[in-house]
Amino acid sequence: MIKDNQKTFNKFHGILDLIALFIAYSLSYVLRFIIFKPDKGFLPWSTMLHYFVYLLPAYCLIYYSCNLYTPKRSKGQKMELLNILKSNIIGTIYFILVLYIFKKDINVSRSFITIFFAINITIMFLYRRVLVKVLHSIRKHGFNLKHILIVGYSRTAEGYIDRIRANPQWGYHVLGILDDNKEEGEVYDRVKVLGDTSKLTELLAENDIDEIAITLSISEYAKLEDLVTACEKSGVHTLFIPDYNNIIPTRPYIEDLNGLPIINIRRVPLSNTFNKGIKRCIDIFGALVALLIFSIPMLLVTIAIKTTSKGPLIYSQVRIGLHNKEFKMFKFRSMETQTESAEKKAWTTSNDPRVTPIGKFIRKTSIDELPQLFNVLRGEMSLIGPRPERPYFVEKFKEEIPRYMIKHQVRPGLTGWAQVNGYRGDTSIRKRIDHDLYYIENWTLNLDIKILFLTFFKGFINKNAY
Structure with missing residues (x-):
């Protein structure tokens, strides 16, 4: 049965890992002490082999505890790499501890440890990927099922x-x-x-x-x-x-209440006070920096709007934000002035006659969104988050699209995961919500940085803006 095959394979895998460990250790020695000969502190192979004897059993336990021998049928390579990194970090700490305990007149350089760390990770990851490819090929042909x-x-x-x-x-x-x-x-x-x-x-x-x-x-x-x-x-x-x-999401947040499991229907990292505080500090700092950077473009747009059309410079529109609360979102005016009843139920369409000549440019380049930096400073918006919608469309979409209202559990943003993936303007609302939910449930500072980076390269020019 497959259980017996897995046990046999794990033993074989463990032997291969130890061989890979020895190869990485040997290559590190050759690089450090043979090719790049040190001026002092040369160590013979016999001495380094003595230390390897202490590493061998420890790495066996570390690899096992870091889940490197669990079934790999549907495991992704990112998880495999993460486990390899984790095991080698623990192994390196153990190696340093061994050297500290047994130190006499012998000094193993930090460069050797660094080289060994890098080579071992590389060899382990590459040979395991080859092994996975071989196994996949075997299974495709009906074996080891x-x-x-x-x-x-x-x-x-x-x-x-x-x-x-x-x-x-x-x-x-x-x-x-x-x-x-x-x-x-x-x-x-x-x-x-x-x-x-x-x-x-x-x-x-x-x-x-x-x-x-x-x-x-x-x-x-x-x-x-x-x-x-x-x-x-x-x-x-x-x-x-x-x-x-x-x-319930793929990775629900489960709490233990004295042995009673409680599943949170939606895990929202930004409901955590610390996370909210960090994001808010970054929003304030980022908004102030952005206002300084874009002050001259904003001044030029101000002059252009005032000299090319009649009406107010800044246009404010009611949107739905955090906890379903209404707020006035600011924009540079890009359209002719119109009554509130006329605009609140209408999408902007291609070649819309209401859009001014300068409005076409600032909408395409997203410059019309820059006044929302003041919404960020006021705490109504964030730099990164789901885009806010008008009340009329919120009422409409919440009945048509499942989980639509979840987006209001976080502050809306100037840009977001949906926008950098192309879902802006006249695009699929369902796809946009799917991306917004992904952001809400998987928020990290790294994800915010990634979105900000992508916004600079493909988020400003909006081909769906009319």
């Missing part, structure tokens, strides 16, 4: 099968589906319904099943406890794939 039985026909079951079909390199083979509401013999993408859930115990006893995937529809969760009990009695590894992924 993991046999899976699905219990419960639902949209989740279909999604699970779709992903398995799209990734044959994972090596998953679906034996069939058990379901109480489908006729035996029905087929979804070459996977047959084998019968109802009462057949589970019989199939577990007769078939060579590696894994059970429980994909009940949410209306059938009353059966879940009995099914899990039956699976655990057989000793087969069991997965539960919930049918509420459209309600």
